[in-house]
Amino acid sequence: MSGMAGNVTAFTTVWTYDIYQAYINKRASDQHYVKMGRRTVIVGVLISIGAAYVAADFPSVMDYMQTLFSFFNAPLFATFLLGMFWRRATPWGGFWGLVSGIATALILYVALPDNFYSSPQAGNFWRAWWAWLVAFLITVLVSFFTKQKPAEELKGVVYSRGAYPTYDDLAWYKRPGYIALILCLFFIGFNIWFW
Structure with a gap:
């Protein structure tokens, strides 16, 4: 509830x-x-x-959720990536990229039958991939033809426009990058071990 x-x-x-x-x-x-x-x-x-x-x-709730994720999360991920890391991305680019990505997933869902893919999850994967790609490309394309935000409005929003802390004065085991690398290797090792 x-x-x-x-x-x-x-x-x-x-x-x-x-x-x-x-x-x-x-x-x-x-x-x-x-x-x-x-x-x-x-x-x-x-x-x-x-x-x-x-x-x-749907056969299961997970199939339903993955279908929804292929419609909405994949194009939203492309929009967020560009919005966070590319300072030239514009609000209209993000909007039309998101709408076109969702429309692409919907068109693929309606146009291609269930037996076109090897499994329903494979269909979700491929719809998500095409929705992500279309959202990414349309966001870039529309952003080139629309007015971008001033640099001062992007501070703290776009990665290249913010002031971020430096960890050079800390020991290696206190730096987030090293900790992330160690954890990543740790989890890869566990995946291999329990495979």
Whole structure:
């Protein structure tokens, strides 16, 4: 129940404040936004009930979740990567990249039958790959034709525009990079051992 409450709250907040207030109705009263939030809760719960009926048609919940991940997480990952590490990425590039990636996954899901792939998970993998690639390319393409944010707005948001701490004065065993490398080797060793 707490997971459901968290999802409904997040859905309501994103719609009411990040989309509705920011782009549709900027000058409404607080009471209006509260009413909009309440309506959004009802819509969100109805969407989740509908999603439960859709999930019932899948062989398992994991197949359903992986299908959703191939639709949304893969293009979102491409958008986040470019937004965090490429200072030329623009908001419109990210938006259209994300939309085109989701559309690509949806088109592949509808156009190619289940027996086209060796397994449902293979289908999810390939849809995710193409959705990621299309989102990445469209974000780059649209970013070249739209206005980028000023450098001062990107400080602390884009990796190359921030001031990050240096660990040169610390011993090697206190530096995050060395610790990450040691843990990575540790987990690779465990995977090999328990294979």
